[in-house]
């Protein structure tokens with residue numbers, strides 16, 4: 001018997017006219033998992049999220065929630081809630097009224113609404129803003145209120161569509177930590193859509209990487225980063241050095257395309273011992289300095305472009321156009337399927 005998933009997509013395809021936005025996608029999400037859908041713009045992430053929410057029906061295949069097929073079940077009858085990037089708070093209502101709105105329309109007694117609103121404000125660490133209007137809060141605070149409003153109905157699954165997209169980098173990083181800790185505290189399933197690979201790596205239990213309507217790979221952040229299956233995943237999630245099969249075969253003896261992450265490579269001066277490593281002679285072309293780290297761009301004698309990343313711990317003795325040797329361990333090299 002298969003595992004019982006909280007959310008499952010089985011051979012789901014979504015067409016808009018002749019265009020295939022989601023192409024035969026299948027995966028399952030476990031209860032309490034923080035699951036991210038990561039991919040470039042237009043790769044089909046939001047369309048998948050909308051099929052889970054019930055805003056779209058699949059053209060073929062099925063969506064299961066808690067093990068039941070939900071075809072034809074409208075959004076409000078599904079035990080899911082969505083947080084959007086633009087918050088969608090009602091501007092004329094106070095924060096407390098915004099958060100309690102879903103309960104009010106369900107005729108929940110006023111006293112209970114007040115208690116639940118106040119516990120939600122505690123959860124998102126904004127206990128004293130209930131009387132304010134949305135315009136009196138910062139972007140990050142508004143996003144936390146949108147989260148409180150989505151959680152007050154106690155959904156089984158929370159869908160988050162680029163919820164941090166409108167925030168500046170610093171606030172975004174703070175909210176990533178906050179969101180993750182709220183999710184762990186309440187233990188519900190989060191499905192998080194993002195095109196930001198660092199965000200997906202730092203927050204998720206598992207990630208599905210989307211490309212052109214298909215899922216290229218599903219795995220933990222570590223699996224996706226350390227063992228990308230395809231060239232697309234290797235390049236979309238972090239930087240990578242890809243060696244085509246003909247070049248790789250000269251290095252490894254096997255005619256398979258391979259990938260090495262830039263931070264797994266080291267640069268030696270010519271003549272230094274390369275024992276225990278694979279190596280390639282290269283010419284140093286450029287440095288890109290970015291504070292804690294630098295990227296060093298090189299070109300091998302065979303014309304291959306190589307990126308090496310290094311920590312800026314001490315003065316570099318490297319100079320442009322210098323001939324050097326790039327080395328890496330065989331265990332840091334991974335075969336790429338396509």
Ligand code: ATP
Nearest residue numbers: 016019021039040041042043044045046047048195
């Ligand atoms: P983004 O990060 O830009 O939102 P995405 O990966 O979420 O991208 P989707 O919004 O799922 O991508 O869109 C996938 C493709 O389907 C896009 O090419 C989009 O133009 C198309 N599409 C989405 N919704 C519709 C629609 N209602 N009608 C027609 N085409 C649509």
